[in-house]
Amino acid sequence: DAKTTQPNSMESNEEEPVHLPCNHSTISGTDYIHWYRQLPSQGPEYVIHGLTSNVNNRMASLAIAEDRKSSTLILHRATLRDAAVYYCILSGPNQGGKLIFGQGTELSVKP
């Protein structure tokens, strides 16, 4: 199964942008890059996903490297409510479309 590598933890200040990196050097051409986050005592929450082009939605932006071996989730202005574990996941036909979660990045946001 395709694997992703993320830092264990990151810190951010409130109202500053946050860039969460993810490496996925074994990505295949049909794998989508997904980001989910999990707040304490809740199930994971979909954040964003993309295939090749950069993607934006109301929650975040996803920047995908040209060779697709890495990507960055961008939170434009971190709030205290963004403190969560962020998971970068590859999903595609090779994984049967299932999500294979790694350990994720625990993001803490300081006021």
Place this chain on the structure above:
Amino acid sequence: KAGVTQTPRYLIKTRGQQVTLSCSPISGHRSVSWYQQTPGQGLQFLFEYFSETQRNKGNFPGRFSGRQFSNSRSEMNVSTLELGDSALYLCASSIRPGGQGNEKLFFGSGTQLSVL
């Protein structure tokens, strides 16, 4: 629209018993997946159902089973419970099966199972 609903929220069982967990997907979603979350192993895929058929299965023993009903609601069953089955069991729904990797999954808050 109501989100994914899982019942019960908490459950305490003893070793050797069996348990059934329930999941109601978002209205209009026909695919339901189940995941187990433990502190040691993280989130692991159990199985996926679509149109009452199991489409995909994770690497769990046969004690873990599931089913999906015609209204897309799903149940998972764990028989002969072991201490290591203590975990948060999460259900996720999507409109279509996740086979191509382009589906967004919507997760419930989970059922916290404690096995004593």
